Each structure stands twice: as structure tokens, then as C-alpha cells.
Amino acid sequence: MSEQTADASGAVRVTACRGCGCDDLTGVIDLGMQSACDHFPPLDDPADDPRWPLGLVLCGRCALLQLDHDSPAPEEPLAVESATLQAHARDASRRLLERIEAPAGLRVREFSSHHGGSWLGALTEAGCRPVDSDAQLVIDNHSIIHAEALEPEFAERVAALADDGLLAIEFHHALAQLEQGQFDTVRHGHPLYFSLHSWAAACRRHGLSVVDAWTEDVFGGCLVVLARRGEHEPSKAAQQILDSERRARATSPEGYRDFAAHAATTVAALREHVRQARAAGRTVAAYGAGSKAVTMLGVAGLTAEDLPLVADLGPGKQGRRIPGAGIAIVSPEELIAAAPDDVIILTWDIAPEVVAQLRRGGLTDARFYVPLPTFAQVS
Ligand SMILES: [Zn+2]
Numbered sequence: 001m002s003e004q005t006a007d008a009s010g011a012v013r014v015t016a017c018r019g020c021g022c023d024d025l026t027g028v029i030d031l032g033m034q035s036a037c038d039h040f041p042p043l044d045d046p047a048d049d050p051r052w053p054l055g056l057v058l059c060g061r062c063a064l065l066q067l068d069h070d071s072p073a074p075e076e077p078l079a080v081e082s083a084t085l086q087a088h089a090r091d092a093s094r095r096l097l098e099r100i101e102a103p104a105g106l107r108v109r110e111f112s113s114h115h116g117g118s119w120l121g122a123l124t125e126a127g128c129r130p131v132d133s134d135a136q137l138v139i140d141n142h143s144i145i146h147a148e149a150l151e152p153e154f155a156e157r158v159a160a161l162a163d164d165g166l167l168a169i170e171f172h173h174a175l176a177q178l179e180q181g182q183f184d185t186v187r188h189g190h191p192l193y194f195s196l197h198s199w200a201a202a203c204r205r206h207g208l209s210v211v212d213a214w215t216e217d218v219f220g221g222c223l224v225v226l227a228r229r230g231e232h233e234p235s236k237a238a239q240q241i242l243d244s245e246r247r248a249r250a251t252s253p254e255g256y257r258d259f260a261a262h263a264a265t266t267v268a269a270l271r272e273h274v275r276q277a278r279a280a281g282r283t284v285a286a287y288g289a290g291s292k293a294v295t296m297l298g299v300a301g302l303t304a305e306d307l308p309l310v311a312d313l314g315p316g317k318q319g320r321r322i323p324g325a326g327i328a329i330v331s332p333e334e335l336i337a338a339a340p341d342d343v344i345i346l347t348w349d350i351a352p353e354v355v356a357q358l359r360r361g362g363l364t365d366a367r368f369y370v371p372l373p374t375f376a377q378v379s
Pocket of ligand 1: 017018019020021022059060061062063064
């Protein structure tokens with residue numbers, strides 16, 4: 001019999017690290033019972049949206065930050081890539097090829113995110129050759145973070161790698177998450193949150209070493225990490241990132257002491273803004289029905305009464321509602337037609353793009369706000 005037990009929602013608490021397997025797990029944030037971030041029911045669906053416990057624990061041995069419960073089964077993605085993300089796929093893959101001085105015809109295998117954002121088109125255009133095995137470059141593009149258990153999926157990537165091949169990964173950097181209080185990146189279906197320390201530990205367990213790493217600006221702060229078989233020293237750039245993580249204590253529970261407090265301050269500021277705006281007769285709407293919105297609105301406890309609509313570019317989401325919060329998802333054109341006085345940009349990582357798009361569309365007098373890194377007016 002397993003010692004794992006399900007709670008009333010059917011969720012099973014994680015008792016061993018999803019990476020190294022040790023049981024030294026410390027809670028760093030508890031976000032309460034939250035809906036699945038990729039399940040957007042039709043607006044007229046009256047069903048209660050199921051909720052599961054959502055929180056993070058940190059492993060005391062390998063420093064892997066991870067969800068504290070097993071996630072509900074993921075749904076089909078409905079997202080449309082923003083212009084920012086499409087440009088990122090092109091630019092980031094070009095930087096990667098330059099950094100590794102890739103020869104023509106490089107054999108490449110991508111493990112892509114089910115949220116889109118594939119780099120394979122850009123790599124193929126640059127002369128790389130897609131293969132299934134013996135790849136000189138294996139790319140994990142926000143893919144392995146969706147694994148409930150790290151080890152089998154890591155082994156799959158290593159198996160696709162040529163002897164002298166490079167394993168490259170891009171993930172949202174736990175250090176950015178910690179330093180900017182990005183609690184809304186915590187969500188069901190995304191069990192793993194890496195620092196360079198915890199990724200390096202995973203590499204060591206599979207006979208690889210980190211050789212290089214650099215930051216990328218998307219999603220509020222990402223890291224690209226290169227690793228290869230054998231024992232190697234990290235580059236100076238990778239060493240500096242390891243040092244930054246150590247200084248911020250991103251590898252120990254003490255470093256996360258203010259993380260939960262920052263989240264509480266953020267949602268309190270968001271709620272208070274909506275309350276005051278409504279009391280003053282201003283109308284408030286939101287932009288960005290991504291997975292971040294589900295966590296932010298769910299933790300803030302905001303509903304359709306507070307925010308009647310949230311706009312999103314994805315046609316697959318329009319006519320649906322934010323799970324839990326019940327807020328209608330509309331097109332950007334419908335948001336502009338509703339002419340709200342205030343717009344809360346839940347996709348704060350692409351706020352400049354959103355402001356430009358909505359101002360151009362006609363929201364010339366609206367005020368724009370972001371919840372993170374601190375609740376603030378941005379335009
Ligand atoms: Zn661990």
C-alpha cells in the first residue's frame with residue numbers, strides 16, 4: 001500500500017521530491033484551492049469548476065521547487081502565441097545557435113511545450129536538421145516543467161542525445177519568480193520550477209554537467225541552460241547565475257520567507273484597487289486569460305461582479321469563462337467596445353505590447369495596471 005493519501009478533492013500530496021526522490025520537502029507557499037489553469041468552460045456552462053490544492057514545496061537536497069500535490073489531468077491548450085513569444089522563438093533560437101557556434105546541418109530534436117512556442121521552424125530555417133535520435137542538440141522548450149515526475153522524462157531527453165551532444169533547455173527561472181514575487185506562475189499542470197542549482201543537480205543524476213547558461217527576458221525572466229555528458233566546469237556566466245541564486249537563498253526555504261507575504265500584499269492591492277475604482281464609479285476590466293490569470297484571480301477571489309470581462313487574443317477562449325472566477329472571456333475588440341476606465345493586465349510580462357495594442361484600438365483614455373512585480377499603474 002502506498003502511504004500517499006488523497007484529500008477530499010481527490011488530490012494526492014507529494015511526499016517525495018519529484019526529482020531526487022528524497023522526503024526533505026518544505027512548504028514555501030500555499031495558494032489554497034484553485035481551479036485547473038487550462039480548463040476554460042463555456043460561458044453558459046453552469047457547472048461548478050472543480051478545485052484542487054495549489055502550493056509549492058522546496059526539496060532540501062536538490063533544491064527543486066515543485067507543486068505540493070499531483071495535478072488534475074491537463075486539457076487541450078487553447079492559447080494563441082503573442083507577438084512577443086513568436087519573436088522570442090526566432091531570436092532565442094538564433095542566440096542559441098550563435099552561442100554554440102552551430103555547424104551547418106546540425107542534427108536537432110525538440111521537446112516542445114504544449115503551450116506552443118516551438119523553436120524548430122526557426123532552427124530548420126537556420127539550416128538545422130530535425131532528427132528523432134542521435135541529436136547533436138536536444139532542445140527542451142518549456143516542456144519538462146509539465147512532468148509530474150522528472151526522472152523518466154529527463155532520461156528520454158538524454159537518450160535522444162548524441163555522445164557529444166548538447167542538451168539545451170529554456171525554463172522560467174525560479175530566481176526571477178522569487179525576486180519578483182511571481183506567485184501567479186504557480187499553477188496546476190506545471191509541477192516543476194527550476195533554478196540553475198536544481199537543473200544542475202538533475203543533470204548530475206543523469207551523468208551530465210551544466211556548461212553554460214544565460215537569461216532571456218520572456219515570461220518575466222527565463223534561463224537557457226546547456227549541459228553535456230561528462231564532468232565539466234560551468235562557464236563564467238553560468239557560475240554568476242549560480243552565485244546570484246546563492247545570494248538570494250533560492251535554494252533554501254529561508255530565501256522564500258517573504259514570497260507568500262508578497263503574494264498576499266499583491267492580491268490585497270489588486271482587490272483594493274478594484275473596490276475603490278467601483279466605488280468611484282469607474283469600470284474595470286482585465287486583459288490576458290492565460291494560466292496566470294486563473295491563479296491571480298483565483299487567489300484574489302475576484303469574480304464577474306468585480307471584473308465583468310477579460311479579453312484574450314485566443315479565439316478558442318472567447319465565449320468561455322475563467323474557471324473559478326466565472327469571468328467572461330471576450331476578444332480585444334469587445335474589450336475596446338466596452339470602453340472600461342481601468343484595465344488590469346494579467347499578462348504583465350507583455351504589458352507594453354498590450355497597452356500599445358489597446359491604445360491603438362481606441363482605448364485612448366483608459367488607465368492600465370499590472371499586478372506584478374508590484375501592483376502599479378503602467379500607462
Ligand atoms: Zn530533490
